[in-house]
Structures are given as C-alpha cells and as structure tokens.
Amino acid sequence: MPAERRSHPVTLADVARRAGVSQSTASRVLNGSERTVGGELAQRVLAAADELRYSANVQAQAVARGTTTNLALLVSDIATDYFSSMTAAVMSAAELAGLRVTIAITERRLEREIELVRDLRGQHARAIVLAESGTRSREGVERLQDELEGYEAAGGKVVVVSRTTMPFDFVDLDNFGGARRLAVALTRLGYKRFHVLGGDEGLVTTRERIEGFRDGLAERGLELPDSAITFSDFSWEGAFGAVGALDDAVLSNTQALFALNDEMALGAIAGLRNRGMRVPDDIALAGFDDIRTLRNVVPGLTTVRVPTAQVGRAVVELIAGGAQSPTTVPATVVIRESTPRLN
Amino acid sequence: MPAERRSHPVTLADVARRAGVSQSTASRVLNGSERTVGGELAQRVLAAADELRYSANVQAQAVARGTTTNLALLVSDIATDYFSSMTAAVMSAAELAGLRVTIAITERRLEREIELVRDLRGQHARAIVLAESGTRSREGVERLQDELEGYEAAGGKVVVVSRTTMPFDFVDLDNFGGARRLAVALTRLGYKRFHVLGGDEGLVTTRERIEGFRDGLAERGLELPDSAITFSDFSWEGAFGAVGALDDAVLSNTQALFALNDEMALGAIAGLRNRGMRVPDDIALAGFDDIRTLRNVVPGLTTVRVPTAQVGRAVVELIAGGAQSPTTVPATVVIRESTPRLN
DNA sequence: TTGAAAGCGCTAACAT
DNA sequence: ATGTTAGCGCTTTCAA
Numbered sequence: 214m215p216a217e218r219r220s221h222p223v224t225l226a227d228v229a230r231r232a233g234v235s236q237s238t239a240s241r242v243l244n245g246s247e248r249t250v251g252g253e254l255a256q257r258v259l260a261a262a263d264e265l266r267y268s269a270n271v272q273a274q275a276v277a278r279g280t281t282t283n284l285a286l287l288v289s290d291i292a293t294d295y296f297s298s299m300t301a302a303v304m305s306a307a308e309l310a311g312l313r314v315t316i317a318i319t320e321r322r323l324e325r326e327i328e329l330v331r332d333l334r335g336q337h338a339r340a341i342v343l344a345e346s347g348t349r350s351r352e353g354v355e356r357l358q359d360e361l362e363g364y365e366a367a368g369g370k371v372v373v374v375s376r377t378t379m380p381f382d383f384v385d386l387d388n389f390g391g392a393r394r395l396a397v398a399l400t401r402l403g404y405k406r407f408h409v410l411g412g413d414e415g416l417v418t419t420r421e422r423i424e425g426f427r428d429g430l431a432e433r434g435l436e437l438p439d440s441a442i443t444f445s446d447f448s449w450e451g452a453f454g455a456v457g458a459l460d461d462a463v464l465s466n467t468q469a470l471f472a473l474n475d476e477m478a479l480g481a482i483a484g485l486r487n488r489g490m491r492v493p494d495d496i497a498l499a500g501f502d503d504i505r506t507l508r509n510v511v512p513g514l515t516t517v518r519v520p521t522a523q524v525g526r527a528v529v530e531l532i533a534g535g536a537q538s539p540t541t542v543p544a545t546v547v548i549r550e551s552t553p554r555l556n
Numbered sequence: 557m558p559a560e561r562r563s564h565p566v567t568l569a570d571v572a573r574r575a576g577v578s579q580s581t582a583s584r585v586l587n588g589s590e591r592t593v594g595g596e597l598a599q600r601v602l603a604a605a606d607e608l609r610y611s612a613n614v615q616a617q618a619v620a621r622g623t624t625t626n627l628a629l630l631v632s633d634i635a636t637d638y639f640s641s642m643t644a645a646v647m648s649a650a651e652l653a654g655l656r657v658t659i660a661i662t663e664r665r666l667e668r669e670i671e672l673v674r675d676l677r678g679q680h681a682r683a684i685v686l687a688e689s690g691t692r693s694r695e696g697v698e699r700l701q702d703e704l705e706g707y708e709a710a711g712g713k714v715v716v717v718s719r720t721t722m723p724f725d726f727v728d729l730d731n732f733g734g735a736r737r738l739a740v741a742l743t744r745l746g747y748k749r750f751h752v753l754g755g756d757e758g759l760v761t762t763r764e765r766i767e768g769f770r771d772g773l774a775e776r777g778l779e780l781p782d783s784a785i786t787f788s789d790f791s792w793e794g795a796f797g798a799v800g801a802l803d804d805a806v807l808s809n810t811q812a813l814f815a816l817n818d819e820m821a822l823g824a825i826a827g828l829r830n831r832g833m834r835v836p837d838d839i840a841l842a843g844f845d846d847i848r849t850l851r852n853v854v855p856g857l858t859t860v861r862v863p864t865a866q867v868g869r870a871v872v873e874l875i876a877g878g879a880q881s882p883t884t885v886p887a888t889v890v891i892r893e894s895t896p897r898l899n
Numbered sequence: 900t901t902g903a904a905a906g907c908g909c910t911a912a913c914a915t
Numbered sequence: 916a917t918g919t920t921a922g923c924g925c926t927t928t929c930a931a
Contacts (some may be wrong), residue, residue: 222677222710235902240926252900266706268678272624273924275615276907284834291647297640304634304661318647333609337565363609367565444579451852469926479852486854505635506849508792509822511829567908578918583910595916614909619923 223265232261284312285338289321289345294504302525310533321347325352330360340532344374346447348413382538384527388421391517391544396429398546403555408467412447421472452477456484475500497552513549566608575604608804613675627655628681632664637847653876664690683875685719689790691756715874726880727870731764734860734887739772746898755790762775765816765863795820799827809861818843840895856892
C-alpha cells in the first residue's frame with residue numbers, strides 16, 4: 214500500500230531508489246532508446262515506475278536533451294472547415310511520427326505571427342508549419358522571413374503549406390493544375406462565359422488558381438479577361454459581399470461562377486439567393502477544396518478536391534522523414550450538380 | 557554587427573554577459589514579475605536581449621519554476637464544427653489569461669485518453685479541459701477518473717465541459733433548459749407529434765436534452781413516449797442512418813423531428829431527402845448547438861444556440877480566475893424556417 | 900553493464 | 916538593488 218510519499222510528482226530519482234538502481238540506469242531503461250539494456254534490473258525499474266505511476270517530466274527531458282518533439286502549426290483561423298481539417302490531418306500524421314502538435318492561431322496578424330515564431334524558438338519547437346491564408350506586405354514578408362530564419366538557425370525546421378517565395382521547404386498543392394482541369398471540364402460541359410470570385414489578391418494561392426483556370430480556358434480557345442475577376446478574400450463573407458456588389462449585367466452575362474474556394478462558393482450561393490438567383494438554375498457554380506460541409510449542400514457543389522490527409526503526411530515527411538521539398542499534392546476535379554451539362 | 561557567436565540558441569547567460577550584469581539580474585528584468593527592478597541596468601539588459609534576439613527557453617523555466625502555463629484541451633475530434641468552434645473559443649479565452657493551449661484528439665478511445673492524461677501530468681500541464689462526446693463504460697469512467705485524480709493530486713486542474721458525475725469542476729451547458737424551451741416553442745407553433753433522434757445513449761448530454769424536451773412537452777400537456785426516440789450517436793452519419801432505418805409509419809405520423817445536435821440534424825436532412833422527404837414541407841426539424849455551417853443550410857434550421865465563446869470564457873475562469881464550479885452557460889432557442897407555424 | 904558526476908537553461912532563496 | 920549559490924528533473928559523458 215502507498216505508505217509514505219507526499220503526492221508531489223514522482224521523479225526519476227524516486228523510481229531509481231525504489232528499484233534499487235542508479236538514476237542513470239532508470240533513465241536508460243525508461244527512455245534511452247533501449248541501449249545497454251539492464252538484463253533484469255530493467256524489470257525492476259519498469260515495475261517501480263509502474264507502481265509509482267511515474268511519468269517523465271517532458272520539460273526536463275527537453276532541457277537536458279536540448280530538443281523537443283513538438284511541432285507548431287500556425288493557422289490563421291481554426292473555426293473553418295478547411296483549416297480544421299488541415300489541422301486534423303497534420304495532427305494525425307504527426308502523431309504517427311511521434312510528434313506532438315501545438316496549434317497557434319495567427320488571426321492573420323503579422324505582429325502576432327512574428328511574436329509566435331520567436332516564442333516557438335524559445336520553446337525549442339522542432340518544427341513550425343505555416344498553413345495560413347493571410348496577405349502580407351512585402352515588408353511584412355521580410356520581417357517574418359527574418360524571424361523564421363532565426364528560428365531555423367537555432368535548429369528548427371520550417372515547412373510552408375502551399376508554394377512560397379520564402380526560402381523554406383514547402384508542400385505544393387496543385388492549385389494550378391486543379392484549376393486548369395476544372396476549366397477544361399467546365400468547358401466540356403458547354404460553359405463558355407465565366408466569372409471568377411477571387412480570394413485575397415496577391416496571395417500565391419489566388420494567383421495560381423486563377424492562372425490555372427485561365428490556362429485551361431486558353432487550351433479550349435477561351436479567354437478570361439481581367440474584368441471577369443472580382444477579388445475579395447478567402448471567406449464566406451468576402452464572396453457574399455462580392456456577389457452582392459456584382460453588376461446585374463455582368464451576372465446575367467455569366468454562365469458559371471468559379472469561387473476560388475468552397476467557403477467562398479457557399480458565401481456566393483447565399484449572396485446569389487439574396488439577389489433571387491439560384492444555383493444551378495440561374496447560374497452554375499464551382500468551388501475549390503472539397504470541404505466536408507459540402508455534403509450538406511444541395512445541389513452538390515462542383516469543386517476541386519485537395520486531399521488534406523495527404524498534405525498532412527507530406528508535411529510530416531518533410532519534417533521527420535527526410536523527404537525532398539517541394540512535395541506536390543494532387544488536386545482532382547469533382548463534378549456535381551452545381552454545374553450541369555449545358556445544352 | 558553580429559561578429560562572433562555560433563548560431564546556437566542565445567541563453568540568459570549570454571544576455572547577462574553582454575549586459576555586464578549577473579544572470580539573476582537579467583532573469584529578473586526579463587521575467588521575474590518586475591520585482592526589484594534594476595534602475596537603468598534594466599535598459600542594458602533589455603537592449604542586450606534585443607540585440608541578441610533572446611527568447612527565453614520555456615522548458616527550462618518550467619523545470620525551474622515547477623509549473624507551466626499550458627492548458628491541454630481534450631476533444632474527441634476536431635474536424636467538426638462544434639468542436640472546432642469550442643476549440644477556438646477556449647484558445648482565445650486562454651490567451652487572454654496568458655495560457656498556452658495544446659490540443660489533443662482522443663478519437664473517443666479510452667486508452668488513448670488515459671495515456672494522454674498521464675503524459676499531460678508529465679508535462680506539468682496546468683489544466684486539462686475535457687470537451688468530449690464519447691461514451692464510456694462504468695469501468696472506463698473509473699479508470700479515467702482515477703488517472704485524472706492522479707493528475708490533480710500532482711497539482712493540475714481538471715475542468716469538464718458539460719455536467720459530469722466525476723468529481724471535477726465543470727461548465728454546465730443548459731441542455732435541459734434549452735431543450736425544454738425548444739419543446740415549448742415548437743408546441744406553440746402548433747406541433748404535437750414529435751420524434752427525437754438521440755445521440756450516444758448513456759451520455760449526459762443526450763439524457764439532459766431528452767429530459768428537457770420531455771419536460772417542455774409535459775408543460776404543454778404532451779407526452780414523449782420512449783418509442784418516439786431513436787438513438788444513434790452524435791454524428792451526421794449516425795442520424796443519417798437512423799433516419800434511413802425509421803419506419804414509414806413512424807415518419808408519416810411525425811410532425812417534427814428533434815435531432816439532439818445540428819450535425820445530426822444535417823445528417824437527418826440528407827437521410828430524409830434520400831427517402832424523398834423534404835424539410836419542412838414533409839416534416840419539420842430542429843437541432844441543437846447552432847453551429848456555424850447552418851448559415852449554408854436552406855431552409856434555415858431551427859436550433860438551440862450554445863454560446864461557445866461564453867463556454868470558453870467560463871472554462872478559463874474556472875482555471876485561472878477562481879470562479880466557482882459549476883458555471884452555467886445559457887442556451888437560447890432560435891426559430892428558423894425548418895419549423896414553420898403549423899396551421 | 901552499471902554508477903558517479905557534470906551540465907542543460909533557468910529561477911529563487913540567500914547573502915551582500 | 917545586485918550578485919552568489921543551490922537546485923529543478925533529466926540525460927550523458929566518463930570511469931569503474
């Protein structure tokens with residue numbers, strides 16, 4: 214029966230004492246990668262640890278070892294389908310690699326990002342994963358990059374989700390190819406006149422998806438003039454507002470709308486409904502990402518699926534598996550009822 | 557210009573040396589709650605820290621202090637509207653209190669939960685917040701509770717979101733009252749014959765929402781027989797399946813369906829559609845939670861709003877603000893088009 | 900194989 | 916007010 218101890222945390226020393234061995238031995242048994250195993254002393258240690266309900270003090274280990282097994286995930290937001298699913302994906306992949314994940318929400322604020330990165334350096338996080346969607350000024354990028362380089366110099370690893378101009382490893386989503394194939398698919402269904410609801414202008418993702426779409430149209434002999442693009446930002450509200458502000462003339466001359474992500478597409482549906490237009494009866498609509506909530510949307514939304522689970526795995530591979538950057542993750546077109554064949 | 561140093565982490569000692577003061581002084585300036593402020597030495601230290609881009613090693617601090625400022629949030633799942641919004645709420649409230657949040661996903665697996673709690677004890681997490689929705693056997697509850705009590709004995713604090721039979725502080729969501737008021741509101745709209753789509757049987761939340769609903773009906777002279785409840789679990793798929801398996805007779809005799817959460821309500825809509833029934837034309841429907849994605853649903857879903865932001869604040873208050881347990885968070889009925897007035 | 904001892908970066912008495 | 920000196924719990928040389 215538990216006789217003496219105060220309920221204070223059980224330390225390695227306690228275990229060692231109880232097992233009648235030295236602390237180093239206990240340490241070796243309990244953690245030190247099985248090296249120089251203690252024949253049957255090991256059993257004693259294990260038993261003692263179990264009886265005492267020992268649980269290693271991770272912070273102390275980190276201090277002694279000089280490294281942690283923590284991965285920090287920086288997202289701009291978490292109450293969003295896309296990011297929460299990305300988060301889940303990274304977490305589950307990380308766990309398999311024995312990495313713990315800390316999530317930090319940047320709220321798209323640069324100062325906050327920089328501060329976070331600096332903190333993370335202090336925390337000896339093993340890696341920082343940037344999966345954001347905010348726009349940054351040139352000067353902002355520089356400052357952030359500077360801080361991140363400081364972090365890498367201190368031994369950390371930075372991985373960016375989505376192509377980046379910063380000198381870090383990244384997982385490349387096939388935004389260009391996905392959008393390109395979507396354009397081709399839509400034209401094959403008979404669509405000829407498009408309007409694009411753009412996300413944050415200046416963001417790589419925005420650019421790639423637009424360029425890809427344009428390229429696909431070009432392949433089919435069609436053009437996408439700049440006037441056929443309305444920028445807002447990658448949010449439901451953004452698209453809702455953009456659609457609300459669209460010219461009647463423009464709208465009635467458009468056969469299909471391409472929202473640069475699903476969240477926007479859903480906002481667009483609401484915005485259109487507000488103007489008395491229905492999808493696809495009055496206008497067709499396609500999105501990008503294939504977020505989970507699409508299963509609740511009727512009629513089904515045509516989109517380009519980004520396999521977040523794969524992205525998560527790719528990220529972790531880059532960190533722990535020694536994979537080469539960039540890794541490219543495919544994007545596949547999914548045609549649903551929001552873009553019926555035009556006759 | 558940065559002349560000498562290797563790019564190894566800058567330590568407090570480095571800063572102290574550079575500022576020409578002792579390490580303790582540096583420590584006091586940089587962290588030690590402003591006590592015994594160093595007149596203008598402080599400036600030197602601050603400057604040195606800045607030049608060297610010093611960032612405190614949090615793990616070392618934790619070891620030395622014996623406590624951390626980490627809060628661990630245990631959720632069963634994160635790729636779900638309800639949990640991601642709860643997560644966001646807790647994180648934002650925690651940040652205000654200077655707490656860092658680590659998210660752990662339990663996948664509703666008991667063994668995993670227990671292991672996590674043990675780890676968290678080793679990590680000296682300051683608090684563990686349980687915001688889950690899994691069912692547990694009596695023996696499971698005992699083992700988990702045991703581990704959690706060990707954690708509290710070691711100095712941690714446990715807070716449960718939702719009423720619990722375990723001896724820990726909790727934030728009480730007004731499930732009973734919300735459901736009760738919903739029942740009253742629906743009967744006032746003319747509904748008399750209901751069917752309930754229950755979540756995980758045996759879960760407190762399930763029980764409370766059903767009891768509340770029943771109570772509300774009773775108040776209006778109506779009954780809810782057990783035969784009018786179909787249990788599945790708190791998921792889209794669960795409700796989808798349950799609706800699919802419902803008797804035609806039952807369905808045609810039901811005027812309104814009450815799904816115990818919105819996720820289920822959305823699954824029910826899909827299930828009903830599958831059977832050729834539409835909401836609210838063929839049957840009315842109400843949910844619970846008021847998750848974000850409801851804005852994408854047409855017709856709007858009647859539901860009971862759970863203010864997650866408030867829950868988040870309440871949780872943190874319990875941890876850092878010395879609030880009394882339990883704190884009760886209200887739930888308010890929101891009537892939308894899925895339950896039109898019956899005439 | 901096992902143990903003794905030094906040290907990881909930091910804080911907190913305890914002097915001064 | 917500032918510096919000295921022990922630790923915090925753990926890992927890891929280095930001897931034995």
